[in-house]
Amino acid sequence: MFDDIVLFVHIVQKQGLASAAKKLDLPAATVTRRLQRLETSIGHQLIHRSARQFGLTQEGESFYQSYAGLVEQFEQTRQQLSGELNILAGSLKVLAPTNISTGLLQPMWSGFIKTYPDIKLELMLSNSVDSMLSSGADIALRIGPQESSMLYQKRLGSLQTVLVATSEYLAIQGEPKSLEELELHRLIGTNTLLSWSMSNVMASKKQELRPRFSTLVNDVNMVTQLVCDDLGISLLPMSEVSHLIKSRVLVRVLQAWQGPNRDLYTVWPSGKLLSARAKCLKVYMQEYFENTMILD
């Protein structure tokens, strides 16, 4: 009903339905009908109806005097708030996996903080999949698609996973020549990759392995450290080990084969409108992955 009162105030100020319609970008039929609805709901005629002559009834005059100021204040408040709510200053709670955040993506976080100094970035790093809802996070970075229909997601890119070990380990235990030979080795697994869908791009081959892990840890970082300690072979994200391979701390095993890609997603709750800050981060990460990272 208040929207109709606002309309009435505009009609009076414009001295006619037609010119109020023009100002508000509404069809004249709608203006007529909404005025009629207002008059019906309050039980009084507000405007004398006559083509080309505009006049208020006594009740209309009273009504206008009572509401005109209030409508003005509402409209001023709306314009003022529209500006204020789109200011970026404020906090932003983000969930992200620990390992890729402290490794691969650490420069991305640094860059975002430098670019938006007014945003108070609250990074909540975890290796478990915390609930977006219970944690109160505005947005999250996740590995692998989310099943929940409560979440929206947008794919940022992909991480290769590769088989790695130390040279020392291989020197002692021998280097496997085929996927089958992996059975003869100590395999260290993570909870997120319990089966290994291996693919050989050159030979256009795929093979699903169900490794019997000698060690199983839910922390990729810890797994990496165990591999570095010559304790076995593992399938790890390139993000985690690319620098270790470069420094020859680790070496590729069965280099022709690679593991499943780990897709990275921006994730946020459905039904939730992203704040300006969260939108900002979403866009920033997307551009970061497109321009800086070449993952796949």
Place this chain on the structure above:
Amino acid sequence: MFDDIVLFVHIVQKQGLASAAKKLDLPAATVTRRLQRLETSIGHQLIHRSARQFGLTQEGESFYQSYAGLVEQFEQTRQQLSGELNILAGSLKVLAPTNISTGLLQPMWSGFIKTYPDIKLELMLSNSVDSMLSSGADIALRIGPQESSMLYQKRLGSLQTVLVATSEYLAIQGEPKSLEELELHRLIGTNTLLSWSMSNVMASKKQELRPRFSTLVNDVNMVTQLVCDDLGISLLPMSEVSHLIKSRVLVRVLQAWQGPNRDLYTVWPSGKLLSARAKCLKVYMQEYFENTMILD
């Protein structure tokens, strides 16, 4: 949009969609959807969604603080105006036919003025059918149904029309014994009754006469005066002549026959909501006709 803001303020005050829905007598689905629409239109989440836990976002808090006072004022204004607009004091413009207003209905007008002293009754009496719209009248009393679809009307009652003359006239010219014998007499007509649909209730007879008037006047009052001056026979409303018959200034002619009933109507423009005052008069006249007048 402001209606949705009002809703949002209520949601905050009731600390939940379900209890706001109850208070406003709306289904929860509607409340949910209108909140969502508001959030979409301003581009920000206002409320943290969680069953059984209610919380505002930063933007929601801001939004609420800005609008809560205005919504309060709006609702106070609405209640105050609701009372004020239903006060009866003020003017009331009424159109009515001169003759029956100064004759039959004069006591009705007196009674209305005495009953509602705060209403400034502006009686515009006329014997022509003035336009309701051009005259700016709020309500009218009319004889005969109105053809215009621009007008609403409600029948109040009926006036008999009867044939009358003076005794002197009949003594000189002879008293007609049948409708056919009327042709031998001087007939005085009014513009509103150019053909006479006579009916004899006792004999269950009807007869349409097309009198050749010796005199034709558009004012019933004047016609009455002419009849009183022994100038002829006329068909006149009982309202006009009942007192003259009682005082034997005039007498009935062909008493078994009566003319067409003249229906009285309250008339007001369609699309126009009657003011409290006009409604008041409408009811008053209706009761007056039902209780005081026995016309048919």
Place this chain on the structure above:
DNA sequence: GAACATGATTTCATATTTGGAATTAATGAT
């Protein structure tokens, strides 16, 4: 007096909103 322009209203097909019912999710009690 006719024609034209403008303002207001109505018609009717279409679009949108509504609200009951079903579903999903969270919390408290057992």
Place this chain on the structure above:
DNA sequence: ATCATTAATTCCAAATATGAAATCATGTTC
């Protein structure tokens, strides 16, 4: 851990609002 209750959301048929076009009314111009 399970169940009941409450809160919030979604689905879909029904109800209502919308807006283009047509119509009506009034004032101005010729």
